[in-house]
Amino acid sequence: MFSLRQDVLLLSLRPFEPLPMLPGAEERSLWDRVEPGLRDRLAAGAEAALVQPLPIAPASAFKRHLEKGDPLWLETRNEALRRLRALVLGACVTGSVRCLEAVADALYALCEQSDWAMTQALPDFPDATHGTIDLAACETGAELSAALALLGRSLDGLSHRISALVYHTLDVRLITPMIQQQPGVWQFEREEAPRAAAALLTTVLCCEHDDRRRWLSLRWILRLLDSYVQSCPGDGGFARGLDRHLETVCALNDCFALLSAASGGEVELRDQPFFQDIAGSFLKYWAGRGWFFNPGGESMRPSLSPDLLFRLGEGARINALCGLAAWLQRTAPQEGLPDAPLLQQVACTLGRSALLGHVARAPALSGTLLPDSCLLTGGMEDFFAGMTGPAGGGDPAGDLALFHKGVPVLLPFRGAHSVPTVNGYVQLPGRGGSEAERQAGPGWQMLCMNISRAYPKEAGLSNWQRTWMMAPFEGGIRLMDVFDLEKPGLVTFRLILSRQPRISGNQVRMGDRLTLDFDPSLVPHAQPIPVPAPLRASYGEALWQLSLVTPEPVQNGHYTVFFSAAP
Numbered sequence: 001m002f003s004l005r006q007d008v009l010l011l012s013l014r015p016f017e018p019l020p021m022l023p024g025a026e027e028r029s030l031w032d033r034v035e036p037g038l039r040d041r042l043a044a045g046a047e048a049a050l051v052q053p054l055p056i057a058p059a060s061a062f063k064r065h066l067e068k069g070d071p072l073w074l075e076t077r078n079e080a081l082r083r084l085r086a087l088v089l090g091a092c093v094t095g096s097v098r099c100l101e102a103v104a105d106a107l108y109a110l111c112e113q114s115d116w117a118m119t120q121a122l123p124d125f126p127d128a129t130h131g132t133i134d135l136a137a138c139e140t141g142a143e144l145s146a147a148l149a150l151l152g153r154s155l156d157g158l159s160h161r162i163s164a165l166v167y168h169t170l171d172v173r174l175i176t177p178m179i180q181q182q183p184g185v186w187q188f189e190r191e192e193a194p195r196a197a198a199a200l201l202t203t204v205l206c207c208e209h210d211d212r213r214r215w216l217s218l219r220w221i222l223r224l225l226d227s228y229v230q231s232c233p234g235d236g237g238f239a240r241g242l243d244r245h246l247e248t249v250c251a252l253n254d255c256f257a258l259l260s261a262a263s264g265g266e267v268e269l270r271d272q273p274f275f276q277d278i279a280g281s282f283l284k285y286w287a288g289r290g291w292f293f294n295p296g297g298e299s300m301r302p303s304l305s306p307d308l309l310f311r312l313g314e315g316a317r318i319n320a321l322c323g324l325a326a327w328l329q330r331t332a333p334q335e336g337l338p339d340a341p342l343l344q345q346v347a348c349t350l351g352r353s354a355l356l357g358h359v360a361r362a363p364a365l366s367g368t369l370l371p372d373s374c375l376l377t378g379g380m381e382d383f384f385a386g387m388t389g390p391a392g393g394g395d396p397a398g399d400l401a402l403f404h405k406g407v408p409v410l411l412p413f414r415g416a417h418s419v420p421t422v423n424g425y426v427q428l429p430g431r432g433g434s435e436a437e438r439q440a441g442p443g444w445q446m447l448c449m450n451i452s453r454a455y456p457k458e459a460g461l462s463n464w465q466r467t468w469m470m471a472p473f474e475g476g477i478r479l480m481d482v483f484d485l486e487k488p489g490l491v492t493f494r495l496i497l498s499r500q501p502r503i504s505g506n507q508v509r510m511g512d513r514l515t516l517d518f519d520p521s522l523v524p525h526a527q528p529i530p531v532p533a534p535l536r537a538s539y540g541e542a543l544w545q546l547s548l549v550t551p552e553p554v555q556n557g558h559y560t561v562f563f564s565a566a567p
Helices: 006-012 036-050 059-068 072-094 100-112 135-158 160-180 190-207 211-229 242-262 273-284 306-316 319-331 342-357 533-539
Strands: 286-288 368-370 375-380 383-388 399-404 407-410 435-441 444-450 461-471 476-489 491-497 502-504 507-510 514-518 523-530 542-549 554-565
Touching (some): 036 072, 036 342, 059 072, 072 135, 072 342, 100 135, 135 190, 160 211, 242 306, 242 342, 306 342, 319 342, 383 444, 399 554, 476 491, 491 554
Antiparallel strands (some): 368 375, 375 383, 383 399, 399 407, 407 491, 435 444, 476 554, 491 542, 507 514, 514 554
């Protein structure tokens, strides 16, 4: 069982001191070593932020945001934080005082906002007397705290009132409500808990000087964290897409790094098996050439920041993850910083040179079984296959992916999946209960999943076993579907192909080398699936749905689709 070691933290909690992960701008020996290209871009970003007006949204925009989803309030808040980060980082990397007044203006503007929250019980104007504290409020407080940690001495040269205002605002809006455990104030989803905890830890450790108040705040945050980690999947997987998984794991990395700093290294949680599993899960989901199995995500080529992955690999001491981050940076360089909290942007800025100098190495493809997260993968003879289950944020059970030499053959896609239709019924969204199993022996592998419980009762399905069978002597990879129905019905097998199929008899050709052979009793039909513009760089203009239909009702069956490649 994972433990946050609260007793050790209580005994080892250090007096207030600056956080090492937020070095002040006056520490030129650190900031002058920032990678030159990134330093120039951050300096240019600060110059651009200097000439931009302070983004301000009227209070009525908050009411429209809650009533109608009007984006003005959210966009204005995000732009204000991005502008603050740009100004702070520009001042740090250049050592210039040109940005200081603009930073002070931004801090005052944020402190003067009547409410930092994005949520509220009823659509109304912001409540300045008893506001909600949600993830947005916590993260806003963390940005102000980090800005003071980085530029506090310089800002004090302008006026001590700047820091005094920020400290007072953070105390009233975040720290005192934590200490008093005010009921009905805190509102965030379970998945948001790590980000909220990282933000609150940043605020407390940067701004609370009183030892007792700091400990009372930390104890409240640790309860929040403990509730989250005890409910995580035991296999280290996830269910809401790799992009969001990276946000969550990086937030946990921040939490554990901050707790380590607060205890003088006595409480170090990044070497615990729980954290090692979730940090290393990116290696388990790797499918080759920049592709990832991504249950719950929109794309199998998620936008994963190499900077954040590298920092996570360093924190968890997983060298293979650092190698993957370096490989991603080499193959698709990201010149700017991720849109992330200031704490993470500082770490990415100071660590960019290490990322660029690290050995780039893509992970080896290896078979995986994550039963709690419903992921099965395995490979043989240049093929690498996967099967995902309903734990993936509403994904169907038994959805398929297949790659040949790193090139996609079958691809899961939002709204189009490689799963059967039974008696005209599709699977119920997010229906759980799939049984997954991975078997292997000398020269063979099987990936099996029972998908029958994913269908409604009306489908009349009593059993459905879906299996990837891999054996070198076959010269390809075999997909087997074995099922029993309560009474005869029509079945449609659907396969989402990455390239246009050419059907000839019971064989389908895809490109010059790949072929797909299916049971000759099935009737084939192919139709294109347009790809939305944001995904075309990865998926192309269109995918293709190949439907294989039983011409007459059947009560049971054993159907096979065989994929092979010409030499």
